[in-house]
Amino acid sequence: MGKIVEFKNVNKTYKSGSEIIYASKDLSFSIEEGETCLILGPSGSGKTTALNLLGGMDYPTNGEIKVDNYNLEKLPSKELTLFRRNHIGFVFQFYNLMPNLNALENIELATELNKKNALDSKTVLKLVGLEDREKSFPSQLSGGEQQRVSIARAIAKNPNILLCDEPTGALDYNTGKQIFKIIFNLVKQEHKTLVVVSHNVVLKDVFDHVIYIHSGSVSKNEYNDNPLDIDSLIW
Numbered sequence: 001m002g003k004i005v006e007f008k009n010v011n012k013t014y015k016s017g018s019e020i021i022y023a024s025k026d027l028s029f030s031i032e033e034g035e036t037c038l039i040l041g042p043s044g045s046g047k048t049t050a051l052n053l054l055g056g057m058d059y060p061t062n063g064e065i066k067v068d069n070y071n072l073e074k075l076p077s078k079e080l081t082l083f084r085r086n087h088i089g090f091v092f093q094f095y096n097l098m099p100n101l102n103a104l105e106n107i108e109l110a111t112e113l114n115k116k117n118a119l120d121s122k123t124v125l126k127l128v129g130l131e132d133r134e135k136s137f138p139s140q141l142s143g144g145e146q147q148r149v150s151i152a153r154a155i156a157k158n159p160n161i162l163l164c165d166e167p168t169g170a171l172d173y174n175t176g177k178q179i180f181k182i183i184f185n186l187v188k189q190e191h192k193t194l195v196v197v198s199h200n201v202v203l204k205d206v207f208d209h210v211i212y213i214h215s216g217s218v219s220k221n222e223y224n225d226n227p228l229d230i231d232s233l234i235w
């Protein structure tokens, strides 16, 4: 065990006319290996920006980002692509599945890119309870089922870190709970580090670590010694 993620004084700025917007501002935090971590903040607080920087989707304007022993701000873009491919699983709010590929093919597309460590596509589809739907296309699946395919796709690459950006934001309450149960079960079973981004404060009690962000900066860090079970939540 040790730190798997370390942000040190990270800034990410965008120009809007003559104005400079700080999407991340002097952002510093760390995440322990194997932890379940929630990044919590209102809309526009810089959550997606932080997650994309952590996942090597983008470079910071300045500052240091260390993930899985890579200094991301120093990696050339080709190496950053490889880092992302081999070390990170992504789950997005709107699933981002390929509409012309069926459930199994969507997963195989991801494992094709990381053959080295990849898990068997059919096995992971079973892990999310969709073994009977491998031939279904995204348009034939409910939102919850599509999100389960996207979780299977993220896990199939066998990454060390699973990143989820508002993973239940487009789902109803019960389906959202079911999705979180699947995510938590999978990361425990496969010994992954989990980072979820959300604006839903209710979630704070089920994670080991909660990082509150406001205006691109950390406003508070909290740790739960005994995180609650997802089943006990009401929102």
Ligand SMILES: Nc1ncnc2c1ncn2[C@@H]1O[C@H](COP(=O)(O)OP(=O)(O)O)[C@@H](O)[C@H]1O
Residues within 6 Å of the ligand: 014, 015, 021, 022, 023, 041, 042, 043, 044, 045, 046, 047, 048, 049, 050
């Ligand atoms: N590509 C971009 N260009 C300009 N502004 C951006 C861009 N991405 C994010 N921002 C701005 O940065 C701030 C943080 O955005 P974001 O990280 O998406 O917040 P959150 O995910 O918490 O809603 C917002 O003010 C947003 O408008």
Ligand SMILES: [Mg+2]
Residues within 6 Å of the ligand: 047, 048, 049
């Ligand atoms: Mg966002």
